[in-house]
Amino acid sequence: MLALLAFLVWLYLFFAHGDFWKSQPELPPATPWELPDVDIVIPARDEAATIGPVIASLLAQDYAGTFRIVLVDDNSTDGTAAIAGTAPNLLVISGQPLPSGWSGKLWALSQGTAASRAPVLLFSDADVVHDPRHLSSLIARLLQPRAEMVSEMVRLNCTSTAERALVPAFVYFFQMLYPFAKVNDPLSAVAAAAGGTVLIRREALNRIGGIEAIKDALIDDVALAQTVKPLGPIYLGHSGLATSIRRYPGFADVWRMISRSAFTQLRHSTLLLTLTIVGLVLIWLVPVWEMLFGHGWRLVLGLAAFVLAAISYMPTLARYRQNRSLSLALPLIALFYMAATLGSALGHWFGRGTSWKNRAYGAGQ
Numbered sequence: 476m477l478a479l480l481a482f483l484v485w486l487y488l489f490f491a492h493g494d495f496w497k498s499q500p501e502l503p504p505a506t507p508w509e510l511p512d513v514d515i516v517i518p519a520r521d522e523a524a525t526i527g528p529v530i531a532s533l534l535a536q537d538y539a540g541t542f543r544i545v546l547v548d549d550n551s552t553d554g555t556a557a558i559a560g561t562a563p564n565l566l567v568i569s570g571q572p573l574p575s576g577w578s579g580k581l582w583a584l585s586q587g588t589a590a591s592r593a594p595v596l597l598f599s600d601a602d603v604v605h606d607p608r609h610l611s612s613l614i615a616r617l618l619q620p621r622a623e624m625v626s627e628m629v630r631l632n633c634t635s636t637a638e639r640a641l642v643p644a645f646v647y648f649f650q651m652l653y654p655f656a657k658v659n660d661p662l663s664a665v666a667a668a669a670g671g672t673v674l675i676r677r678e679a680l681n682r683i684g685g686i687e688a689i690k691d692a693l694i695d696d697v698a699l700a701q702t703v704k705p706l707g708p709i710y711l712g713h714s715g716l717a718t719s720i721r722r723y724p725g726f727a728d729v730w731r732m733i734s735r736s737a738f739t740q741l742r743h744s745t746l747l748l749t750l751t752i753v754g755l756v757l758i759w760l761v762p763v764w765e766m767l768f769g770h771g772w773r774l775v776l777g778l779a780a781f782v783l784a785a786i787s788y789m790p791t792l793a794r795y796r797q798n799r800s801l802s803l804a805l806p807l808i809a810l811f812y813m814a815a816t817l818g819s820a821l822g823h824w825f826g827r828g829t830s831w832k833n834r835a836y837g838a839g840q
Contacts, residue, residue: 478769478776481761485783488758493654493665496647496787498794500655501713502627504608505615510540513610514591518583519601520549520570523558525720530559532604538611545591547583555601566590577690580670584695585686596680598673599717603629606716613674616710623679623707624700626668627714633795637726640801644808645733647791658700658711666704670696672717679706693739713794730815737819748820752813759784759809781806 489496515533519526526546533544542564548556549570556567568590573582584598597613599605617625628649633642653667673696680686683702692698700709723729741747762784765777785802792799 477757477761478765478773478780481757481765482776482780484758485762485780488651489783489787492651493656495650495654495656496790498646498650498713498790500659501715502612502616502625504606504716505612507540507611507615507618509614509618510538511595511614512540512593513538513542513595513597513614514587514593515542515544515597515599515610516584516587516591517544517546517599517601518549518580518587519546519551519555519559520579520583521551521553522555522601523551523553525602526555527558527560528604528720529599529601530562530565532606533599533610534562534565535607536605536610537607538614540614541593542610543591543593545587547587549579549583578693578695581686581690581692581695585690588680588686594677596675596677598670598675600671600719602719602721603671603717604720609672609714609716612716613672617674617676621708622710623676624668624703624709625674626670626696626700626709626711627672627717628669628711629671629714629717629719630795631719632722633797635722635724637729638723639795639797640804641726641729641808641811642723643791643795643797643801644788644805644812645729646794647788648809648812650791653697653711655711655713658709661708666697666700666709667711668696668700668709669711671719672714673699675699675703679703682706694736726811730811730818733812733815734819734822737816738823739819741816741820743823745820748816751816755809755813759806759813763806 530544536542544565546559546565546567547570548567559567568586570583570586573579588596597610613625616622628646631642631646633639653665657663657665658667688702689695689698703709723732741751762777762780765773766781769777784805788802788805789799792801
């Protein structure tokens with residue numbers, strides 16, 4: 476029975492779940508027909524290792540309209556603001572102390588937004604470098620077809636052994652949770668964004684009540700998308716024009732990245748955690764079990780489910796230029812993510828909460 480159920484789930488995922496596994500669409504380089512003013516807001520807390528090339532890439536944008544960079548130095552202790560340098564269209568703001576009830580990134584974005592005046596805002600992370608054509612391409616997509624918000628899954632760093640083994644899977648699982656085709660369908664309730672690049676109309680941001688409307692969200696990109704989509708179409712795609720240079724050298728670094736927000740994603744619900752673990756076991760482990768220990772139709776169904784899973788991972792591996800044979804290890808990779816999710820829950824239950832940039836959120840809640 477479990478073998479049949481796992482196979483049926485994979486039939487649905489492969490053929491009816493928004494083609495999530497195809498790892499599309501990708502925003503192409505484009506030139507906008509209109510040139511609205513843009514303010515690029517960058518929240519930065521202790522980003523000395525990345526902020527220099529990030530700011531340089533933004534200053535080099537070939538956008539023919541007027542744009543300004545607003546860097547919010549969120550109480551950094553490593554000289555982030557000094558490394559960012561100076562430029563006529565670069566404004567550096569010293570962040571105010573974090574108020575109660577706010578997440579650090581959103582408080583920084585709120586301050587940057589308050590200091591800006593442009594009708595279009597680009598929120599980008601302090602570890603993302605941009606191709607000179609990127610801003611123009613984002614604006615072109617915002618205008619045609621019209622969208623209230625445009626977001627991209629930037630290309631993540633994938634150089635260390637741990638990154639090569641686990642980072643493509645992070646993108647794959649995100650696509651599975653939020654199929655991009657469904658996000659981009661105005662008739663679908665699925666909404667998501669990727670925080671590395673979020674271009675939004677100020678009018679839409681004002682209509683939802685500004686950043687304050689999601690001030691306590693730790694998964695802020697998805698929360699913003701879910702708030703904006705009822706106003707009009709949003710777009711989520713992959714980026715070939717922006718890359719994160721944040722490194723995760725070891726497996727422990729990737730573990731911390733996952734566990735930081737995994738239980739938050741489940742709304743700190745034990746029921747949702749239990750259902751998630753049961754679902755992951757069914758999707759990833761049951762097919763392997765049946766392949767190894769099943770007989771007759773159970774073996775056949777387990778093998779068929781495993782093959783569908785492996786094929787579904789190949790486009791994401793190709794996007795990250797990794798050997799497609801890694802698709803055979805996907806159940807083991809899923810087991811790692813499952814363990815990190817449990818670790819996230821244990822951290823919450825034992826009062827450690829969520830920690831990021833030397834700030835703790837939600838401990839003991």
